[in-house]
Amino acid sequence: MPKMKVFGRKWSIGSDDLVAPSLCGLLCRLVSLVVIAVAIALLQHQLFNSHYYVWISVYLYGYVLLSLVLIAAEFLIFYHSSRGGIMETERRSKVPLLVAVRAALYVPELLWAVFGTVLVVYEFPSDDVLWVVMVVWVSLYWLVFLFLFLVVLFIFDPLGSTPSDSEEYGSYASRIWRVRMCIMRILMLQRKGTQEFEDLARFLQEEFKHNDLVFSDITAGLILLYKHQAEQSNRHFSLDTACKFAVKTQFDHQLPFLTYYFKFASAAYGWPNYVWENTCRGLYNLCSPRCCCCRAKHPRLLDDSDCCCSFNYHSLLHKTGVRKEHFVLISFANKIQMVPFFVCLDHAQKNVVVAIRGTQSLADTMTDLLIEPVPIQHGYPATFLAHKGMLHAANYVSNTIHESGRLEEALNNYPEYGLVVTGHSLGAGVACLLSFILKTKLPSRKLSCYTYAPPGSILSIEAAELSTQFIFGAVLESDVTPRLSLDAYRLVESELLDQLRRCKRHKYSILFGGCYGVISYFLPRLGPDNAPSTDVLSEDVEAQRVLSDEACVTSDDSDHPLENAASPLVRKKILQSRRSSMACDIPLYPPGNFLYICPVETDRDSAAAAGAAAAAVA
Numbered sequence: 001m002p003k004m005k006v007f008g009r010k011w012s013i014g015s016d017d018l019v020a021p022s023l024c025g026l027l028c029r030l031v032s033l034v035v036i037a038v039a040i041a042l043l044q045h046q047l048f049n050s051h052y053y054v055w056i057s058v059y060l061y062g063y064v065l066l067s068l069v070l071i072a073a074e075f076l077i078f079y080h081s082s083r084g085g086i087m088e089t090e091r092r093s094k095v096p097l098l099v100a101v102r103a104a105l106y107v108p109e110l111l112w113a114v115f116g117t118v119l120v121v122y123e124f125p126s127d128d129v130l131w132v133v134m135v136v137w138v139s140l141y142w143l144v145f146l147f148l149f150l151v152v153l154f155i156f157d158p159l160g161s162t163p164s165d166s167e168e169y170g171s172y173a174s175r176i177w178r179v180r181m182c183i184m185r186i187l188m189l190q191r192k193g194t195q196e197f198e199d200l201a202r203f204l205q206e207e208f209k210h211n212d213l214v215f216s217d218i219t220a221g222l223i224l225l226y227k228h229q230a231e232q233s234n235r236h237f238s239l240d241t242a243c244k245f246a247v248k249t250q251f252d253h254q255l256p257f258l259t260y261y262f263k264f265a266s267a268a269y270g271w272p273n274y275v276w277e278n279t280c281r282g283l284y285n286l287c288s289p290r291c292c293c294c295r296a297k298h299p300r301l302l303d304d305s306d307c308c309c310s311f312n313y314h315s316l317l318h319k320t321g322v323r324k325e326h327f328v329l330i331s332f333a334n335k336i337q338m339v340p341f342f343v344c345l346d347h348a349q350k351n352v353v354v355a356i357r358g359t360q361s362l363a364d365t366m367t368d369l370l371i372e373p374v375p376i377q378h379g380y381p382a383t384f385l386a387h388k389g390m391l392h393a394a395n396y397v398s399n400t401i402h403e404s405g406r407l408e409e410a411l412n413n414y415p416e417y418g419l420v421v422t423g424h425s426l427g428a429g430v431a432c433l434l435s436f437i438l439k440t441k442l443p444s445r446k447l448s449c450y451t452y453a454p455p456g457s458i459l460s461i462e463a464a465e466l467s468t469q470f471i472f473g474a475v476l477e478s479d480v481t482p483r484l485s486l487d488a489y490r491l492v493e494s495e496l497l498d499q500l501r502r503c504k505r506h507k508y509s510i511l512f513g514g515c516y517g518v519i520s521y522f523l524p525r526l527g528p529d530n531a532p533s534t535d536v537l538s539e540d541v542e543a544q545r546v547l548s549d550e551a552c553v554t555s556d557d558s559d560h561p562l563e564n565a566a567s568p569l570v571r572k573k574i575l576q577s578r579r580s581s582m583a584c585d586i587p588l589y590p591p592g593n594f595l596y597i598c599p600v601e602t603d604r605d606s607a608a609a610a611g612a613a614a615a616a617v618a
Contacts, residue, residue: 002089002212003157006096006103010160014214015081015095016507022078029071036060036067043130055119056130059112066112073102085504086220106148113141164209173209177201188336188363196336199388200369211493220507221496223514228499254448254472257420258595260349261450262474265424267319268342268357270332271311274319286314316342328352329406336363337370337392339430343407351420352410354434356397358425367393368426371457371486373586376433378440385460386433387588390426394433398441411445418446425481428454432471432591436463439470448472449592457485457588464589471592477599482590 003010004017040060043053077098084091116138120131158176162169181197190197213221266273275282287309312332317324322344329343340357359365370389375382401407411417419438423431428451435449451473459467475482503510 003160003214004096004099005160006099008161010157012155012157012160012214014217014507015089015092016084016086017214017216018077018081018095018099019506019508022074022081026071026074026078029067029074033064033067033071036064039133056134059116059119062115063112066108070102070105070109073098073105077102082506082508084506086217086500086507086510087503110145113138113145116141164212170209173205174202177205184366190335190363196366196370196389196392199372200366203369203371207489213497216507216511217500218496219514220503220510221500223510224499224503225492225496255595257349257448258450258472258474261353261420261422262424262452264320264344264346264353264355265358265422265427265450265452267316268340268355268423268427269360270340270357271315272360274315285318286311312340316344320344322346328410329401329404331400334361334363336366337389338396339364339367339393339427341397341427343401343410345410345414345417346420349420350414350416351418352407352414354397354401354407354419354421354431356421356423356427356430356434358423358427364426368455371588373460373588376436376463378437380436380440381462383460384436384463384466385586385588386436386463387429387455387458390429390455390458391433393426393430394437397430397434398437402441411442418448420448420450422450422452424452426455428452428473429458429591432458432467435470436467451592453479453481454590454592455484456482456488456590458591459589460586461589464591467591468593472595473590473592474595474597476597482594485588487587 002014004013004015005011040057043056077095080092080094080098116134120134120138159169159173162172178198178201181201185194185197271282271286274286278285313330316322316327316330326345326347327342328345329341331342332340334340334357341355343352343354346353357364359368367389370387370392372388373385374388374391376384376386376391411419419442421431421435421438423429431449432451432454435447438445439447447470449467449471451471453475454473458464
């Protein structure tokens with residue numbers, strides 16, 4: 001960090017990201033030298049006996065000399081790239097020059113690969129064993145060049161040659177993002193919805209124009225931030241303590257329904273979720289009792305979006321326990337702002353249930369990212385705003401249900417039944433907004449909405465207050481989805497940069513520690529000796545970096561305005577300035593009432609832990 005500048009442009013790689021690549025290159029060169037030395041030793045008595053053996057000797061000895069030069073270059077890159085912490089780029093100032101030299105050495109390396117190819121094609125007899133060895137060797141050489149070409153394409157930054165403070169940067173960045181979204185639309189076979197991709201391109205451009213981080217910086221920063229937050233908030237809330245008020249007032253009669261309707265929200269995910277939950281017998285249950293390819297589609301299925309084996313439909317039968325004749329409407333169509341859903345009769349609770357699927361595809365993710373607040377309309381005040389992508393998805397579900405007429409038919413057949421809307425994640429957000437729409441269309445019908453892990457940015461404050469009358473949800477401990485919002489993203493970004501600036505460890509020691517933490521399933525198990533260190537810089541260096549608020553905001557030392565933002569006040573000012581720069585930054589809030597669920601350590605667990613500790617000491 002920041003992005004490394006080579007050949008007059010920035011690349012999506014940092015000067016400290018070359019430790020592992022250069023080390024791998026160094027080891028590969030050493031292994032190849034050993035192989036070449038063995039080949040020369042075995043063929044020493046034949047190298048000058050014939051015409052083509054003379055040429056192969058030239059190739060082998062030339063490759064040895066070239067490899068020695070490349071080993072020296074790889075070692076220098078490895079040495080200088082491994083110096084300093086993440087933010088101490090001045091200690092790695094020679095890395096860009098060394099990378100340029102190494103890139104220049106690819107020219108003779110490429111010429112030598114061409115020379116080896118010519119030898120294989122024109123000089124060697126095909127019945128010689130050495131010819132087979134040379135074919136394998138040259139083929140591996142060209143595969144390495146192909147891999148390097150793909151790496152260059154991956155780290156290429158199309159905006160790297162344009163200064164971020166120039167006038168043409170904004171228009172150029174906007175054009176780049178539009179091209180990316182156009183390619184995405186073609187790959188997704190999305191013929192309609194051009195405006196949605198334009199909005200998404202504008203949003204991504206605004207969010208990432210402040211960012212000078214590379215992928216490894218973000219990964220290391222998240223590891224440090226996770227460790228820091230785990231140390232700062234090493235405590236658990238009791239379920240009775242955290243939810244005492246909610247349970248005694250709002251959730252005393254809603255808890256059974258909140259538990260009961262989760263199976264419908266989970267069933268909306270279709271057969272992948274069912275197979276995941278039933279690893280051993282999932283596919284067998286879906287395929288039996290008859291051949292899955294011989295099944296006819298359900299008459300209530302609106303389209304051909306289910307697979308030919310009807311796995312999604314049959315997973316609904318297994319998950320919900322509802323009989324097939326009680327399904328009112330089923331749709332598995334999935335595009336941007338179009339989510340799968342189903343409507344069924346729940347005779348056990350005397351309700352008509354509308355269940356909506358959560359995020360499970362790229363189109364769903366793009367729907368999540370369309371976060372611009374827009375008016376709900378449908379007779380609500382203009383101050384009632386909602387997440388654009390989810391509101392359009394809710395309108396799609398509402399229009400589809402209305403055009404089919406099947407929901408009205410079911411409600412007319414069972415006038416005493418209520419209406420329940422449910423969903424998880426993205427489905428929870430869409431279910432919330434669909435409830436707002438259905439309340440205006442069916443004002444006399446009792447309506448309840450049960451959400452599970454709804455996103456944190458769905459409704460404006462006025463709409464969120466009204467939603468507490470009919471929306472009830474559950475959040476599981478540290479689930480990230482209910483905490484997602486633009487402000488949360490920007491706060492995490494600023495704290496992540498603060499952790500990177502304070503850390504004195506090299507990036508790869510942090511990444512290796514994080515990998516060990518993932519393998520161990522929980523990062524704090526690394527312990528104080530092996531865990532990534534978040535030690536701050538010395539006080540004199542800290543005092544030099546943290547000046548006044550104005551100096552931090554207007555500092556020209558870094559391309560990223562949050563890099564020097566050590567104090568919370570400075571971060572708050574920067575976040576407010578970024579919020580005012582976008583029209584979509586009106587704060588949005590989660591819907592309805594929440595039941596916060598977290599594990600509670602019982603006396604039995606404490607006794608078991610004490611017994612295990614005593615046994616370990618013994």
